[in-house]
Amino acid sequence: MQANPHEKKDSSLRGTVSPTLALAAFWCFWYTHDMVESGSNEQLEMLEHLLGAELSEQKTSNMRNTEQESKVEGGAGAYQAIHSTASSVVEVRPDLGREQRKGVPEIIFGETKDAAQIIVMAQGLLAGSGRAIISRLCPDLVAPVSAAFHEYKVRIHEVAHAMVIYRSDYVPVRTGGHVGVISAGTSDIPVAEEAALIAEEMGCQVTRIYDVGVAGLHRLFEPLRDLLTHAVDVIIVAAGMDGALPSVVAGFVPVPVIGLPTSIGYGLGGKGVAALLSMLQTCAPGLSVVNIDNGVGAGITAALIANRVARAREHQSQ
Numbered sequence: 001m002q003a004n005p006h007e008k009k010d011s012s013l014r015g016t017v018s019p020t021l022a023l024a025a026f027w028c029f030w031y032t033h034d035m036v037e038s039g040s041n042e043q044l045e046m047l048e049h050l051l052g053a054e055l056s057e058q059k060t061s062n063m064r065n066t067e068q069e070s071k072v073e074g075g076a077g078a079y080q081a082i083h084s085t086a087s088s089v090v091e092v093r094p095d096l097g098r099e100q101r102k103g104v105p106e107i108i109f110g111e112t113k114d115a116a117q118i119i120v121m122a123q124g125l126l127a128g129s130g131r132a133i134i135s136r137l138c139p140d141l142v143a144p145v146s147a148a149f150h151e152y153k154v155r156i157h158e159v160a161h162a163m164v165i166y167r168s169d170y171v172p173v174r175t176g177g178h179v180g181v182i183s184a185g186t187s188d189i190p191v192a193e194e195a196a197l198i199a200e201e202m203g204c205q206v207t208r209i210y211d212v213g214v215a216g217l218h219r220l221f222e223p224l225r226d227l228l229t230h231a232v233d234v235i236i237v238a239a240g241m242d243g244a245l246p247s248v249v250a251g252f253v254p255v256p257v258i259g260l261p262t263s264i265g266y267g268l269g270g271k272g273v274a275a276l277l278s279m280l281q282t283c284a285p286g287l288s289v290v291n292i293d294n295g296v297g298a299g300i301t302a303a304l305i306a307n308r309v310a311r312a313r314e315h316q317s318q
Contacts, residue, residue, distance in 0.1 A: 240264025
């Protein structure tokens with residue numbers, strides 16, 4: 001009796017495409033084919049327009065990159081050496097249209113990168129948008145990265161472990177959005193500051209209230225009242241340990257609250273797990289939650305909400 005080939009467990013199949021990806025690829029092929037066959041060019045024209053815009057941005061970025069290579073420490077030769085070193089490890093494709101498309105700038109996650117990679121990525125973003133934001137920057141890399149951009153304006157955020165580099169002609173945008181950032185304890189401040197930084201870079205006014213956790217809840221009421229008096233649009237609440245403060249705040253305020261669990265805690269449920277689960281299980285309405293230590297995600301979401309509210313306010317006043 002002939003064996004069924006499908007019953008064999010070939011280890012070479014471990015690298016094959018998953019059924020979900022295969023189905024997605026088939027759907028994309030069918031949809032594109034159907035558009036062409038039906039004579040409908042509207043979607044294709046839109047795709048060509050988007051692609052043309054991205055290519056135009058990339059061309060402009062390349063031109064600016066060429067012009068600015070000499071500004072990096074040591075001139076063009078040093079930059080090319082850095083570029084060749086990093087290119088063997090990573091191919092950089094900065095998403096220069098993300099802020100215009102999404103309202104959110106591209107952010108370099110520095111924790112897993114060396115100095116050469118960060119410098120190349122920052123150079124690409126500076127050429128395209130005039131600004132480079134680096135999060136989770138290792139302390140050992142602050143000096144070499146900032147030195148490479150000594151002719152630019154460099155803003156170092158030691159507490160947030162972040163850096164922002166600006167081109168000389170960069171003009172910051174102020175949207176009119178107002179974000180409140182609250183931390184339960186002082187240990188939660190670094191993650192809270194990461195969120196605050198991102199919201200500021202997205203054009204929002206940020207009001208900080210720190211060290212008002214549930215162990216001394218009386219500390220919260222007066223600054224929270226002041227925050228609401230000044231028309232805050234959304235509030236980020238960072239908390240570790242039992243993660244109770246976001247639920248408390250959400251139960252008091254008439255604006256969206258974003259829970260930001262931090263990896264502060266020990267023993268069973270430590271490293272932010274108990275805080276995350278507590279926030280997810282909240283019975284206070286209006287509380288949404290990001291992942292543990294995701295200050296960037298909290299800042300982005302809060303700024304998107306605040307900026308949308310600010311536009312609505314502006315529209316109403318006209």
